[in-house]
Amino acid sequence: MNAPLGALDRPNSYIGRSVSRPNAARLLAGRGRYVTDLVLLRMLHVAFLRSPYAHARIVSIDAEAARAMPGVRLVATGPDLARLCTPWTGTLDHFKGMKSAPQLPLPIEEVLWSGQAVVAIVAETRAQAEDAAEAVTVAFEELPAVVEVDHARAPGADRAALAVADNLCFGSRLDTGGIDGVFADAAHVVEEEFHFGRHTAVTLEPRAILADWDPSEGKLTVHHATQTPYQFQDLYSRHYGIPEASVRVVAPDIGGSFGMKLHVYPEDMAVVGLSMLCGRPVKYVADRIEAFVSDIHARDHRVRARMALDDDGTILAMDVDDVTAIGAFSTYPRTSAVEGNQVIRLMGAPYRFHSYRAELSVVFQNKVQTSQYRAVGHPIACAVTERLVDLAAAKVGLDPVAMRERNLIADDAYPCASPTGYQFEALSHQASLAKLKAMMDYDGLRAEQAALRQRGIHRGIGIASFVEISNPSPAFYGIGGARISAQDGAILTVTPSGEVRCQISVTEQGQGTETIVGQVVADQLGVPRERVRVITGDTETTPHGGATWACRGAGIGGETALQAARKLRGNVLAIAASILQAQAGELDMRDGVVVDAASGTERVSLSEVARIAYFRSDTLPRDLSAQLSVAHHHAPQGYPFAFTNGVQGCHVELDVETGFVKILKHWVVEDCGRIINPLLVDEQVRGGVVQGLGAAFFEECRYDENGQLTNGSLADYLVPMACEMPDIVVGHIETPTADTELGAKGCGEAGTAAASAAALNAVNDAMSPFGARIAQIPMTPARLLKALGTI
Amino acid sequence: MKARAFSYVCPATVAEALDAFAAAGSEASFIAGGQSLVPALALRLQAPECLVDIGRIAELRGISQDGEWLRLGALTRHVEVHDHPLIAACAPLLALAAPFVAHPAIRNRGTLGGSIALADPASEFPAMMLAVAAEMEIAGPAGRRRVPATDFFQDLYQTAIEPGELLVAIHIPVARPGHRCAFDEFARRRGDYAIVGCGVMLALPADVVNEARIAFLSVGSTPLRARAAEAALNGRPLDAAAIRDAQAALASDLDPADDEQVPAAMRLHLARVLLGRLLGKIAAAA
């Protein structure tokens, strides 16, 4: 088990405390520095002319008039950038048989989705670039667009990409064997066909990039609104043939990402090449309209699933078929197959059963690509599983909570493995459900529901247990050949005045990474947190690491910080011992002062130790190596992933006349292991829930039959807003992972993982007196009125 | 996106504004609160060469009562409609509708005149002009005229205002003590344009409905008055049967278009539910 991290009553015991974010005041004061805010000397701006067709051949491009327009410095097309940048292909080796067409910054012959950038116009101002874009004429020859998944999968279907033989990007199968027999013999079988809409991240800050190629040094600096600066350093280096050490990627303040800003976008690659062609800094900021047609989208699954049960409601087996449509390319470098892969592997994860079969088809179509977005695959697997569990409960005649109590993996059954191959170290499904039940006053809500139904008020209660993947090892990407690190690195320094600087590879997008890293360092070192400065997001000043994605900042970055701080503490105490002629083992550091460990008597301050080490090393013994900087790298070892778990409850009221749903309240119990900062964990959970409720009720990228996005603006694409969101009550169970000293697992995706599932169950519960059911999200009023048979 | 370049003038009087527009030719546009125009400029959906900013014209401001009529200057902000005591007293239906118009930041800038001149069929205030029997005062190079709301809204985004003319003020008959009104709408999120919205104004002397005016938004290419539903109410007590008849009559009043998000049948259904609830509320309060 984990070494105890100390009680919360020491002066610097920050782990477990709701410490506020030091950067929040700066951002609220409007002092943030986002890529959009950066102005470099001689900076140019680019606007992109985009394809109006979902699928077309580029016949010719006439840019002569545009080149002559005021302020225009360059008009570039596919071939111009292809001379500088090598193509990329979004496949990974461990996804056997996966295929995707190669991509370039700008296409040469064929456009594959409506909104794909075709021509880049670089000018002194963005407005001038847009003026000139209106003067560029592109002759397209329209090709048949593949829009619907069934159309894409039909034999002899049109191709979404001419160069790819069929529209199957990737297929996968899991089978524990004998499943048909289990279903044939089962006392009960429930089944459903589910539809999950496409949606997209809608970050407050859109994608933004400013590339600055300096030909005099052969050096590329890219200010990039991304989660993963090291990944992009590697990609710019390899695709543009620039030595890695000559590429610097800086991720300044980032206004949200949710996975959206860790993928390669053609525009971003183009901006690097445009800067090289112009020999000047070039900035691109996606506007909201561009974001809708070029940011990755997510989800878009059709799942047919069934569950077999024995007489008393024990789950015996699941059988699942997931078809997911990912757009025209698999996204680079993380691919667009990870979500489907996680869908089929997370099915049924909270439950004890042994027979499982799943089929996954990842399909091309002429839309913008989908890829990893908060809670990759989880909401799909969770909604399918939890809905089937509710259907089963109804069929067997059990209350939904009782049904779960019967089937959840017992808290004392760990370690164990899921039938899909995941290994679980230690989870707390039973304790979480018991806590949720109490928090919700579940029995009280059921009684109220029954009473209100008599008066024509239809409320519904939905429960959803979940498992979340966190702390991924190289089993995630490294194994597939992607140069995406699973480790993180930190350099920790005591400065001459006794302050602490932590340069660390995990990054900050608003979730508080810097805050928790500062907490861990201050706690483990024994200094006031105000004396720790955390520096992230710059490949030139921080060590290489995985950065922030997939719930790894606290679990991996936190452990890196912890180990580095312990190392540095050892060094400080060794120097202090030498100064004090004491034994290092008898000393401790508290509140920035070296003290006698036993008595707490102050001996020498950290700033005095630093002064002597930096300026009076002549007074120290010759053989003392006074290292006030340490570096430490940490990679997850042990389990390939640190799974977390929890359960959510949703309470809704359905207006059966109108199909409108009021979300009354939402509850979450989650177990992310060691909680470093309860405030930030609760914020993560609440934000995640809101994204999940957005998917459940509002968010959907809608396309017409020609592959045109019909609601690509914030007037038409509905994001969840405060007025429609309920109070969200969060409770915790703490089961630390024994794989690290810190014991932290992820919590960033927990909210999103199960909120839509709980909402789906709640709405179905509300409709149950009418014999109506729905298995599609978002649950719009129109779909609910259809389900109710009103229209 | 960035707006295309344009020139800008900021006249001080209605006459100067009309002259400035005329001088710029057909490529000019008036700008009031900018809450609809500026987004359209930024998206390059509109690219006028000249913006004539009417925001400093004193005559276009002010809310005043003159006997039987309430006068609202075209530049009356949505927030003033929301808050002003004269509106609460003399045109309560507008005050009821105001909270449903967008969000506070937009209500602080958007103007009543701009909303009515734009005539978005999904907007609350244009439809309410029908329910309160407002008259629009329009100034043009040829002089001034007043157009009743029923003649004002002509087609999608088309009104009686000719290019180069200015909406100066809105005149509304002051509501009498016996008047009852109600407003509500179904919108996916608070502040969104509604799937359907409805304002009802009627008199209930001796418990019998007369002068019913029912106006809907978001059900067609213009704001619409539901005259068959009104007829089903006038002269009858406001009871369950009358309400049911009014709801049924909407089939002949409304012919909403099918759209992929909101099928026509759903819109008509919601309009009926909404009207039923509004009339029920008035009846319950009576």
Ligand SMILES: Cc1cc2nc3c(=O)[nH]c(=O)nc-3n(C[C@H](O)[C@H](O)[C@H](O)COP(=O)(O)OP(=O)(O)OC[C@H]3O[C@@H](n4cnc5c(N)ncnc54)[C@H](O)[C@@H]3O)c2cc1C
């Ligand atoms: C996010 C958002 C949500 C919104 N939601 C709603 C909503 O729910 N309901 C709703 O009703 N509205 C909504 N609006 C629109 C808002 O109410 C606008 O303010 C209003 O439609 C236009 O008023 P304005 O003063 O801003 O006009 P402007 O944008 O300045 O002008 C609009 C048009 O009217 C013309 N015009 C303006 N004043 C005059 C005049 N006096 N004479 C002649 N022509 C004139 C202009 O030339 C222009 O063509 C929303 C706007 C936004 C940005």
